[in-house]
Amino acid sequence: MPIDLSEFLPQLLRQPGLSGREAPVRAFLARHWQPLADEVLTSPIGTLTAVRRGSLPEPRPKILFAAHQDTIGMMVSRIRGEFLHIAPIGGLDPRVLPGQQVTVWAESGPLPGVLTAPPDPLLPPEMRGKPVPLTHLLVDTGLTARQVARRVRVGDVITFAQEPRLLGDETIMGPGLDNRASVAAFTLALEALQGRTPAGDVYFAATAQEEETLGGAATIAYELRPDVAVAVDVSFATGPGVPEAKGFPLGEGILLGLGPNVHPKVHEAVKAVAERLEIPYHVDYLPTHSGTDAMALQIAAAGAASMVISIPLRYMHTPVEIVSLKDIHRAARLLAEFAVSLQVEDQTNLFQSIDQED
Numbered sequence: 036m037p038i039d040l041s042e043f044l045p046q047l048l049r050q051p052g053l054s055g056r057e058a059p060v061r062a063f064l065a066r067h068w069q070p071l072a073d074e075v076l077t078s079p080i081g082t083l084t085a086v087r088r089g090s091l092p093e094p095r096p097k098i099l100f101a102a103h104q105d106t107i108g109m110m111v112s113r114i115r116g117e118f119l120h121i122a123p124i125g126g127l128d129p130r131v132l133p134g135q136q137v138t139v140w141a142e143s144g145p146l147p148g149v150l151t152a153p154p155d156p157l158l159p160p161e162m163r164g165k166p167v168p169l170t171h172l173l174v175d176t177g178l179t180a181r182q183v184a185r186r187v188r189v190g191d192v193i194t195f196a197q198e199p200r201l202l203g204d205e206t207i208m209g210p211g212l213d214n215r216a217s218v219a220a221f222t223l224a225l226e227a228l229q230g231r232t233p234a235g236d237v238y239f240a241a242t243a244q245e246e247e248t249l250g251g252a253a254t255i256a257y258e259l260r261p262d263v264a265v266a267v268d269v270s271f272a273t274g275p276g277v278p279e280a281k282g283f284p285l286g287e288g289i290l291l292g293l294g295p296n297v298h299p300k301v302h303e304a305v306k307a308v309a310e311r312l313e314i315p316y317h318v319d320y321l322p323t324h325s326g327t328d329a330m331a332l333q334i335a336a337a338g339a340a341s342m343v344i345s346i347p348l349r350y351m352h353t354p355v356e357i358v359s360l361k362d363i364h365r366a367a368r369l370l371a372e373f374a375v376s377l378q379v380e381d382q383t384n385l386f387q388s389i390d391q392e393d
């Protein structure tokens with residue numbers, strides 16, 4: 036049966052996998068990727084890579100697609116009686132945190148909880164009427180101090196407990212769509228490659244620790260030494276507080292990066308495939324760093340010709356991120372077609388041209 040994105044993606048979003056603690060989501064992906072790949076590998080740092088072998092004789096050109104599997108969240112930093120102090124993992128927006136339901140992943144099992152803030156009149160005068168900083172937020176599990184002391188440890192991680200929901204027919208809301216949306220696109224692309232053989236070796240890597248260290252991307256690129264490395268991530272969709280000059284419309288196409296973190300010839304090659312397939316896209320101008328795994332992919336070992344493809348997303352780094360299912364399907368189709376469109380002659384021309392001076 037073909038993968039139903041509206042069923043698969045909510046399951047993927049429910050898997051815990053904060054930076055450095057990606058084991059549950061990695062195991063989930065491994066089960067789904069194993070039947071779709073020639074080989075599935077796990078790196079020491081926790082990156083999961085699905086491999087599709089090419090038809091050319093070895094050594095074959097290598098294309099690496101990388102999308103991070105880790106999400107933002109929190110860690111227990113201190114226990115005070117029945118309340119838990121927290122520290123951020125990845126970038127958190129404290130304005131949206133009070134009142135959020137969370138799950139504390141204790142060794143004895145998951146514990147439900149809620150993020151709480153002191154009443155505004157009881158805050159220091161200089162903090163009243165303002166967003167409460169993380170230092171003043173606490174997690175309340177409803178347990179007594181003695182129960183908390185027995186079950187919770189400093190270092191336990193905390194995830195948002197917001198349940199993924201479909202909004203209308205074409206959008207989905209939930210925590211972790213940055214960047215599980217792209218990981219879902221990888222799964223669809225692997226499915227689309229069934230019965231088709233690319234010329235070079237194609238690697239789909241669900242990288243670890245992008246939100247904190249970029250370590251998964253740096254290490255998998257160092258190990259594989261790809262000729263072309265494409266980071267697939269999310270970027271800002273237009274919405275409240277995000278003008279058109281800083282965002283892109285939701286559901287109206289994917290984003291093709293262009294800037295110092297992108298090799299212009301790879302950008303042109305991907306754009307040509309999108310145009311041939313009539314996949315709608317926007318050019319995402321990246322005049323500095325891209326804020327994605329491409330920053331590490333580009334400079335690992337001797338370097339790779341890098342590219343950034345993004346999916347528009349609203350409300351980034353909140354528990355209610357929103358993406359369009361259409362854009363995920365578009366990204367998946369583009370990745371699969373780009374991988375197989377580079378036949379022997381084109382493959383040689385592209386990789387030779389990358390080494391030439393622009």
